Amino acid sequence: MIEVVILGTGNVAFHLFKAFSEAENIRVIQVYNHKQESLKYFPNVTATTTNINDLKPAHFYLLALKDDVIPEIAKQLRSYDGIILHTSGAVGLNALEGATNFGVFYPLQTFSKNKAVDFAEIPVCIEANSAENLEKIRSLASGITKDVREIDSEQRKALHVAAVFVNNFSNHLYSIGAEICAENKIDFSILKPLIAETTSKIEILRPQEAQTGPALRNDQKTIETHLAFLSKKHKDIYSLLTQSIQDLHGKKL
Amino acid sequence: MIEVVILGTGNVAFHLFKAFSEAENIRVIQVYNHKQESLKYFPNVTATTTNINDLKPAHFYLLALKDDVIPEIAKQLRSYDGIILHTSGAVGLNALEGATNFGVFYPLQTFSKNKAVDFAEIPVCIEANSAENLEKIRSLASGITKDVREIDSEQRKALHVAAVFVNNFSNHLYSIGAEICAENKIDFSILKPLIAETTSKIEILRPQEAQTGPALRNDQKTIETHLAFLSKKHKDIYSLLTQSIQDLHGKKL
Known part of the structure; x- marks a missing residue:
């Protein structure tokens, strides 16, 4: 049984908690957040703590936190044997340096609290400070997805930018479409088959061809x-x- | 049986020909193009002609043509009793004025020759020069889709612009994502689940919420x-x- 402590309670933490909990060989043994309020969903299903010095021994400490606090929190976990992971597209592996075992566990997907996702199809990009840790991280990722890829920090940064274009910016274009519809008293639903087909096309054509x-x-x-x-x-x-x-x-x- | 003559052999003509041919109550009795070469797919399945003066009597003459030739071709069909239709998002109903019976039959979808579409889900926007013709056009559209909507010329123009944003421009953002991946030796397929989820989200959330x-x-x-x-x-x-x-x-x- 792989034991995981999750630090953070945002959308990524929430969806990873669900995916790990559904995996046969993985158990989330604790969730940390510095605010008690943010932990209210979790006490019924796992142990929780607001004290960073009170983390349980685990195979993995998964930092699903805002980018700018990752280095500071990681520093406080240096004495742990478990592998320290962050889940950020934009933060380099080196932000975790100083720990013994560390790596990256970046699920390339957009998460909203009120929209379920099928984790099995989500690519998880992994990186580690050693070949041995990489294999351990691969085992963790394989528990929740079919699609595990080794991606280095520079590539991950590129992916993060590309994701902004294909996800954030595309969605904004849908918002503009919705605005234009509203201004002209047209139900936005009329555009949905077109939007669906736009995506469906690139399953079989390169975007340039489509x-x-x-x-x-x-x-x-x-x-x-x-x-x-x-x-x-x-x-x-x-x-x-x-x-x-x-x-x-x-x-x- | 509703009888249709299609003028044009581009992507819209091609996909409408297929959809009409599969409908129980519709028959495409002739396809016109001024170039013989463009008709080569059709001779085995229906009558064809390159002579605009040689069109058969039909209930509908469907002009699936480039925007700028629609008024000129429509003018040449004025003597026909059948309903003259165009399929353009950008051309007003008034481009067909002078004919006795006319209207618009605008399928709101992106068509490529080498990508099949399920026409039953595609919204067809209709407009006509009389209430009676509108009902006839509605019958034609209902033969191939569940989603027939009455949309006037001004709304259709708005829809055409909105479609450029949600379809053409979104697809271009996918191309940029593909470029960034290629420059960083990443397989573009890694972005596909994210792209699919971006679309899937707006089935249940408004784009602004997503x-x-x-x-x-x-x-x-x-x-x-x-x-x-x-x-x-x-x-x-x-x-x-x-x-x-x-x-x-x-x-x-």
């Missing part, structure tokens, strides 16, 4: 009609992304 | 790290979309 639309066709008449229709704030985004599509694909004149 | 990420959190340290990492062309997009997210949601300071 590109369509007036920018790709260099259909100036439609582009101008759209720009005339849009408010200032959306016009700038339209222009820049149209330009970017044309730069990537070359204008089809 | 927003996450450094822009929403106003996490300046991460934003600066990302900007320093990016090439010029991607940096501008990152900055503008980050600003746009913060404008929509208000900075969380």
Whole structure:
């Protein structure tokens, strides 16, 4: 049985707690947060503590914490034998230096408290300070997902940026779509099949191959009609992304 | 049996031909294109012609053509009794004026030749020059989809713009994600579960509610790290979309 202490109670901590709890060979033996209030979900299901000096002996200490507190909390765990892990896309492995055993456990997914996810499909990016620790971290990750990948800190940083584009920014484009619908008394649900198909297409085509639309066709008449229709704030985004599509694909004149 | 003549052989024509052919009560009796070469897929399955003066009598003449040729072709069909339809998001109903019976049949979806779609889920936006024709067009649309909506020309223009944001521009963000992966020797497939979840989330949350990420959190340290990492062309997009997210949601300071 692999024993894990989770530090943090945010969305990543919450979803990892659930996934570990459902795994046969993993047990979360304790959850830490400095605020009692944040632990209120957990007392019925596992031990909790607000005292960083009161952590139980465990195989893994998983820091699902805000990026800027990771180095400081990690420093306080240096005396532990267990492997210290962080779950951040943006923080290097070296933020944990000084500990004996440490690594990274970065699930590449977007988590919201009120939306369940199937962890088995989520890529977990792992990195460690030794080959032996890497294999131990791989065992932990394999307990909750089919997709474990060794990714170094530099690659993870790139992935984190790429994730902002494909997830945060795409979602914002959906928000803009919803705004335009609302302004024109159209039910946003009408766009959902199109959004679903946009994603579905890249299961079988590379995104570059799946590109369509007036920018790709260099259909100036439609582009101008759209720009005339849009408010200032959306016009700038339209222009820049149209330009970017044309730069990537070359204008089809 | 509803009889349809399709004018055009592009992606929309191709997918509508398939959907009509599979419907029980619809038959495509002829396909027109001015180039013989473009008709080569069709001779085995229906009649074809390159002569606009040689169209068969039909209930509907469906113009799945480039926007700028729609008025000119429509003019040549004025003597027909059948309902003249165009399939464009960007062209007004009035482009068909002069005909006796006319309307719009706009399937809100992205079509590629080498990607099958389930037409039953695709919203078809309809509009007509009379209540009677609207009901006839509704019958045609109902033969291939569960989702028929009455949308006027102004709303359809808004939808067309919104579709560019949620489909063309989102897909371009996937391309940027793929570029960043390639530059860092990461398999793009690692981002696919994240992309799928981004879409899946808005089935149950409004896009504004589903927003996450450094822009929403106003996490300046991460934003600066990302900007320093990016090439010029991607940096501008990152900055503008980050600003746009913060404008929509208000900075969380």
